[in-house]
Amino acid sequence: MPKLGAEPIRRAALVKATIETVGEAGSLEVTVAQIARRAGMSSALAHHYFGSKEQIFLAAMRAILTLYGAEVRGALAAADPGPESRLRAIIAGSFSPGSFRREAISAWLNFYVLAQTNPEAMRLLRVYQRRLRSNLQHELRPLVGGRAEAVARGLGAMIDGVYIRAALAENAPDRCYALEIVNEYLNRELEVRS
Amino acid sequence: MPKLGAEPIRRAALVKATIETVGEAGSLEVTVAQIARRAGMSSALAHHYFGSKEQIFLAAMRAILTLYGAEVRGALAAADPGPESRLRAIIAGSFSPGSFRREAISAWLNFYVLAQTNPEAMRLLRVYQRRLRSNLQHELRPLVGGRAEAVARGLGAMIDGVYIRAALAENAPDRCYALEIVNEYLNRELEVRS
DNA sequence: GCAAGTTTATTGACTCGTCAATCAACAAAA
DNA sequence: TTTTGTTGATTGACGAGTCAATAAACTTGC
Numbered sequence: 079m080p081k082l083g084a085e086p087i088r089r090a091a092l093v094k095a096t097i098e099t100v101g102e103a104g105s106l107e108v109t110v111a112q113i114a115r116r117a118g119m120s121s122a123l124a125h126h127y128f129g130s131k132e133q134i135f136l137a138a139m140r141a142i143l144t145l146y147g148a149e150v151r152g153a154l155a156a157a158d159p160g161p162e163s164r165l166r167a168i169i170a171g172s173f174s175p176g177s178f179r180r181e182a183i184s185a186w187l188n189f190y191v192l193a194q195t196n197p198e199a200m201r202l203l204r205v206y207q208r209r210l211r212s213n214l215q216h217e218l219r220p221l222v223g224g225r226a227e228a229v230a231r232g233l234g235a236m237i238d239g240v241y242i243r244a245a246l247a248e249n250a251p252d253r254c255y256a257l258e259i260v261n262e263y264l265n266r267e268l269e270v271r272s
Numbered sequence: 273m274p275k276l277g278a279e280p281i282r283r284a285a286l287v288k289a290t291i292e293t294v295g296e297a298g299s300l301e302v303t304v305a306q307i308a309r310r311a312g313m314s315s316a317l318a319h320h321y322f323g324s325k326e327q328i329f330l331a332a333m334r335a336i337l338t339l340y341g342a343e344v345r346g347a348l349a350a351a352d353p354g355p356e357s358r359l360r361a362i363i364a365g366s367f368s369p370g371s372f373r374r375e376a377i378s379a380w381l382n383f384y385v386l387a388q389t390n391p392e393a394m395r396l397l398r399v400y401q402r403r404l405r406s407n408l409q410h411e412l413r414p415l416v417g418g419r420a421e422a423v424a425r426g427l428g429a430m431i432d433g434v435y436i437r438a439a440l441a442e443n444a445p446d447r448c449y450a451l452e453i454v455n456e457y458l459n460r461e462l463e464v465r466s
Numbered sequence: 467g468c469a470a471g472t473t474t475a476t477t478g479a480c481t482c483g484t485c486a487a488t489c490a491a492c493a494a495a496a
Numbered sequence: 497t498t499t500t501g502t503t504g505a506t507t508g509a510c511g512a513g514t515c516a517a518t519a520a521a522c523t524t525g526c
Contacts (some may be wrong), residue, residue: 084501104388107301109485120503125487184388191385193440194298194378203440232430232453239433246387246397259426266460278475303511314477319513 089127089137091117096138101181106188110134136198139189142182143206149174150213161217165264168213172237173256178244180251187245210234221268229267236260283321283331285311290332295375300329300382330392333383336376337400343368344407355411356462360455362407366431367450372438374445381439404428415462423461430454 095117099108110131114124128134153171157164176182193199211230218226240259244251289311293302304325308318322328347365351358370376387393405424412420434453438445 088501105385110487111485121486122488122503122505123501126502129487131486187385187388190436190440191299191381194381200440228453228456232457235433235437235453236426236430236457237433238436239429239431242384242432242436243429246384246394259422259429262422263426263430263457263460266457266464270460270463282475304513305511315512316477316514317475320476323513325512 085127088117088119088123091119092124092127092134093138093141096134097142097185098181100135100138100188101184104184104188106135106192132196135189135192136196136202138185139192139199139202142177142185142189143202145182146172146174146177147206147209149176150210154213161220162268165214165217165221166261168210168217169233169237169260169264170257172210173240173253173260175253178241178251178253178256183241183245183251186241207234210237222270225267225270232267233260233264236263279321282311282313282317285313286318286321286328287332287335290328291336291379292375294329294332294382295378298378298382300386304328326390329383329386330390330396332379333386333393333396336371336379336383337396339376340366340368340371341400341403343370344404348407355414359408359411359415359458362404362411363427363431363454363458364451366404367434367447367454369447372435372445372447372450377435377439377445380435401428404431416464419461419464426461427454427458430457 092113095113099113099116100106103112109121110124111121113134114121117124124134128137150168150171153167153174154164157167172178177186189199190203193203211234214230214233215226218229222229237260240256244256286307289307293307293310294300297306303315304318305315307328308315311318318328322331344362344365347361347368348358351361366372371380383393384397387397405428408424408427409420412423416423431454434450438450
């Protein structure tokens with residue numbers, strides 16, 4: 079029962095299924111057949127559209143990073159003016175419900191591991207790391223001047239750390255709790271007067 | 273040419289080889305044969321001593337956590353008296369050269385992933401997470417009182433984050449740089465007077 | 467001392483399952 | 497009839513775990 083124009087739908091379904099499957103399994107050791115079954119098709123079709131398992135993973139990683147980027151941009155667009163508001167928005171965006179969900183977080187962790195071996199995955203990651211750092215620094219400069227770089231670094235590390243903790247937590251990830259930790263750190267940094 | 277009393281030597285060699293192999297490959301998708309070859313024996317012998325690949329990984333994880341614990345304890349024993357010194361010692365211990373080395377960091381990251389699926393790995397991790405948190409809190413209480421819990425959380429997340437960053441960095445992990453970020457955070461928290 | 471028997475160390479060869487990737491074939495739309 | 501979608505069946509490789517066989521070291525009873 080072939081419907082025309084299926085390609086984009088199939089690809090999207092496979093990407094979604096990949097994130098879910100990797101998230102649930104908590105591991106990249108999932109089979110193409112598992113992913114394809116969840117996406118409602120045969121493994122042959124998955125190969126037809128993506129060519130290889132590696133490409134399926136990369137597409138899924140791209141989707142995760144795209145979603146993340148969109149959420150940060152969205153939060154920024156909706157933010158009140160002024161550097162501090164925008165800073166808080168970037169942070170809140172980093173823990174948006176879309177990205178900060180069990181499956182997605184677990185997939186994140188696994189894609190970090192993928193980036194250790196796959197140059198293309200690493201490239202993707204770098205793009206987003208750089209974008210985040212530059213966003214943070216840009217808003218921090220008017221607030222903390224020369225310390226902007228150091229604080230941006232600290233915030234980046236903190237966000238990563240909170241993600242990891244969420245991936246390993248037994249209870250469901252708690253947005254508010256995560257935000258509290260990171261915002262608390264920012265409070266301290268902004269308090270400094272000198 | 274069997275030498276008697278080989279078991280402990282073989283086991284240690286396998287554990288070491290496992291950490292190296294996983295670290296270099298940047299992935300748990302390494303074969304028992306690879307590990308065994310690196311440890312200078314046949315894969316059959318690895319199975320003979322550990323029973324399964326999973327057990328080999330767990331033994332390696334135990335070794336990593338044991339080393340980490342020893343380094344923190346060592347730093348603490350050598351620390352000047354007083355809560356702040358001890359706090360700094362715990363942090364410095366967390367980035368001791370033994371634990372904070374490319375291979376080991378990469379292995380850490382992979383063991384995090386393992387803990388997502390393996391209950392025993394999770395158990396091990398929890399023991400060490402709890403110990404770290406309780407150590408930090410104990411020293412923080414006299415310094416920041418009621419905020420001890422929150423600050424300990426923040427420090428824990430930060431340390432994890434810095435490890436992840438090191439795992440994904442292109443240059444070799446830099447102890448001083450890592451310490452700077454975490455100590456900087458602690459400075460801010462200790463600065464607060466209220 | 468030492469032969470016979472036991473325990474420990476060690477491996478090459480094998481089994482058996484799994485899985486990525488391919489392909490031939492079929493179905494429907496254009 | 498060409499293009500697009502789709503799959504069941506198959507291939508080929510790889511890898512965990514097993515096993516039988518070998519060899520050296522210890523033990524025991526003499």
